Amino acid sequence: MTDVLTDAAGGGAAAPHPAVSAHEITKRFGATTALSEVSVAIQAGTTHALVGRNGAGKSTLVSVLTGLHRADEGTVSFGDSPAPAPSDRDGWRRHVACVYQRSTIIPALSVAENLFLNRQAAGGLIKWGGLRKRAGALLEEYGVDVDPGALAGDLNVEQRQLVEIARALSLGTRFIILDEPTARLDATAIERLFGRMRTLAAAGVTMLFISHHLREVYEVCDTVTVLRDARWVLTEPVSAVSHDALVAAMTGEAVGLTEVAPRSVPDAPPVLSLRSLTLADAYTEIDLDIRPGEMVGVTGSGSSGKVSLAETVGGLRRADSGTVSVGGAAVGSGVPLALKAGIGLVPEDRHREGLVPLLSVAENATLPIGDRLGPAGVVVPRRRTSVAEEMIRRYDIRTESAAAPVASLSGGNAQKVVLARALSTDPRVLVLINPTAGVDVRSKESLLGAVRSAADQGTGVLMVSDELDDLRHCDRVLVMFHGRVTATLSRGWDDAQVVAAVEGVSSEGASS
Ligand SMILES: Nc1ncnc2c1ncn2[C@@H]1O[C@H](COP(=O)(O)OP(=O)(O)OP(=O)(O)O)[C@@H](O)[C@H]1O
Numbered sequence: 001m002t003d004v005l006t007d008a009a010g011g012g013a014a015a016p017h018p019a020v021s022a023h024e025i026t027k028r029f030g031a032t033t034a035l036s037e038v039s040v041a042i043q044a045g046t047t048h049a050l051v052g053r054n055g056a057g058k059s060t061l062v063s064v065l066t067g068l069h070r071a072d073e074g075t076v077s078f079g080d081s082p083a084p085a086p087s088d089r090d091g092w093r094r095h096v097a098c099v100y101q102r103s104t105i106i107p108a109l110s111v112a113e114n115l116f117l118n119r120q121a122a123g124g125l126i127k128w129g130g131l132r133k134r135a136g137a138l139l140e141e142y143g144v145d146v147d148p149g150a151l152a153g154d155l156n157v158e159q160r161q162l163v164e165i166a167r168a169l170s171l172g173t174r175f176i177i178l179d180e181p182t183a184r185l186d187a188t189a190i191e192r193l194f195g196r197m198r199t200l201a202a203a204g205v206t207m208l209f210i211s212h213h214l215r216e217v218y219e220v221c222d223t224v225t226v227l228r229d230a231r232w233v234l235t236e237p238v239s240a241v242s243h244d245a246l247v248a249a250m251t252g253e254a255v256g257l258t259e260v261a262p263r264s265v266p267d268a269p270p271v272l273s274l275r276s277l278t279l280a281d282a283y284t285e286i287d288l289d290i291r292p293g294e295m296v297g298v299t300g301s302g303s304s305g306k307v308s309l310a311e312t313v314g315g316l317r318r319a320d321s322g323t324v325s326v327g328g329a330a331v332g333s334g335v336p337l338a339l340k341a342g343i344g345l346v347p348e349d350r351h352r353e354g355l356v357p358l359l360s361v362a363e364n365a366t367l368p369i370g371d372r373l374g375p376a377g378v379v380v381p382r383r384r385t386s387v388a389e390e391m392i393r394r395y396d397i398r399t400e401s402a403a404a405p406v407a408s409l410s411g412g413n414a415q416k417v418v419l420a421r422a423l424s425t426d427p428r429v430l431v432l433i434n435p436t437a438g439v440d441v442r443s444k445e446s447l448l449g450a451v452r453s454a455a456d457q458g459t460g461v462l463m464v465s466d467e468l469d470d471l472r473h474c475d476r477v478l479v480m481f482h483g484r485v486t487a488t489l490s491r492g493w494d495d496a497q498v499v500a501a502v503e504g505v506s507s508e509g510a511s512s
Pocket residue numbers: 029030032033034052053054055056057058059060061398399400407408409410411412413438440
């Protein structure tokens with residue numbers, strides 16, 4: 001792969017210009033200024049991190065750099081050429097590609113069709129018969145082990161990202177934006193992605209990497225730019241900025257992150273019980289009791305069955321056998337019955353299962369509690385607005401107003417709406433799936449703080465997460481491997497123990 005890329009990169013002559021530069025970009029959405037006079041230069045062949053709190057303007061900068069949004073002021077250039085005209089999509093595609101959190105791959109088409117989709121627009125007629133073969137050769141060239149005939153919708157997140165990267169490189173793109181690529185990958189897939197990024201960097205590909213995981217920034221990036229409140233704050237080599245300095249630049253405060261305080265859980269009969277819960281190809285014979293106020297973490301690799309298990313408890317999936325009960329009463333399957341039984345859910349995919357994009361922040365946040373917002377179930381709008389405004393304040397949701405469409409929120413702020421909504425019902429059991437994905441370091445603390453206060457009020461918490469920082473809040477952590485609980489770690493575990501158990505290479509601490 002390196003050779004292919006080096007050849008295509010066109011030799012190693014020192015470039016007089018940065019590979020990409022944004023100069024004094026301002027972008028407004030109605031009354032919101034998403035970017036204010038932001039300038040960033042990305043040097044050729046470097047991996048450049050873009051970090052900032054939720055709503056800082058990162059995605060907006062990505063839209064401007066990819067030509068999806070036109071800046072109100074300022075210019076973008078690639079090397080020594082100005083950016084193509086807004087309507088010249090092929091021109092933009094030759095300069096830049098973005099692997100988004102939401103895939104741009106069309107699920108109903110095959111991998112091969114996806115790979116060659118844009119080339120149709122480029123003028124050449126496609127011979128669909130030979131397509132699969134050419135796609136196979138292309139994937140092989142970029143070291144992507146995916147069947148070109150597979151339906152794109154059947155690929156996992158990692159495979160989709162690889163196909164998107166291969167598609168971009170094969171179009172001649174040498175600048176790739178990775179927008180939170182690790183948010184939905186497990187630890188081993190992240191390592192594989194980083195390995196691939198290093199190979200690409202060595203071959204001269206320029207990358208812009210967006211992540212809320214500062215550890216990743218240090219691991220894989222050369223340079224870091226911080227945005228705060230729509231403004232540029234700093235651009236420095238990562239080796240020149242400490243973790244604390246980075247957090248301070250992002251938040252504007254020079255205080256460290258707080259330690260997780262230990263908590264005690266009163267002895268009481270379980271609020272949530274799972275008995276012999278089994279779902280074919282996902283998990284087998286799961287037994288679990290969670291007491292009121294107890295926070296139980298579940299982690300494991302992508303194939304461990306952890307997400308399916310949480311989705312079953314939350315009513316999104318139906319188990320083949322076994323029972324879920326809340327307060328000793330069996331819960332039927334389906335979200336309405338789970339809600340009725342007192343189970344609140346923060347689903348994995350806020351876009352699909354979480355939010356109604358065209359409804360307002362207030363409508364989304366109060367969806368399950370309409371009956372409490374007015375007489376006889378008729379919502380009194382003023383009441384709804386005031387409840388939503390309280391949520392916006394409590395969860396630090398950055399939005400223009402409670403009436404703004406939820407689609408206008410940044411990713412992390414949208415996630416806060418999903419959590420606020422799940423907590424609005426005062427659930428007896430709260431099921432969370434990767435609740436802090438896409439949430440910035442500081443907001444993570446307030447979000448997990450809100451989960452902890454719910455637990456302090458007696459809510460039993462089942463939190464599926466790949467984040468050690470999330471799991472640290474839990475009273476115990478179950479590790480799943482191939483559909484079974486293979487280890488239970490009590491408070492005081494160290495990172496290496498979790499990582500080893502996730503990989504299935506340790507039985508240390510196992511007590512389940
Ligand atoms: N289409 C839009 N309409 C209205 N406001 C928008 C739109 N897109 C973004 N914004 C606003 O612009 C600001 C910057 O949002 P942006 O999505 O760029 O933030 P971000 O740094 O990517 O955040 P996150 O880390 O949460 O993804 C936010 O206040 C957001 O609500």
